Amino acid sequence: MTTTEIIQAYYAAFNSNDTDAMAGMLTDDVAHDVNQGARRVGVEAFREFCAHMDECYSEKLTDIVVMVDKTGNRAAAEFTVLGAYIGTDEGLPEADNQKYTLPAGTFFDLRDGKIARIATCYNLQDWLRQVGAEG
Secondary structure, three states: OOHHHHHHHHHHHHHOOOHHHHHHOEEEEEEEEOOOOOEEEOHHHHHHHHHHHHHHEEEEEEEEEEEEOOOOOEEEEEEEEEEEEOOOOOOOOOOOOEEEEEEEEEEEEEEOOEEEEEEEEEOHHHHHHHOOOOO
16 A cells, blocks of 8 residues: 555544554554644554543544655645544543534654554644633
């Protein structure tokens, strides 16, 4: 698979809520940098993150555009998150199935045909505004 195909397959698995398929595309030592959060290392940490996200959020990604460097080892994707905040996440406002639409992007490093780094970025203040956070 090409880098573009790997990233597209990763997002197809995301949109199908298929954590197993996503995890299968990762190196064992994958570095996962989450917006406003600590780096998680390894497939098991990635799986734990996905399980937590599934408890708090229901999301689908649309308008996905993948960009790849000449080497095929680095890529970026820009997309729109269509989501619902379904379970209160620690330190965040109360969840009440608030809907949100959020532009976001992710940077990837690939090694030996697998994803070795995932770094996702979005505007947390925009998300907070959309879910009705006070002040």
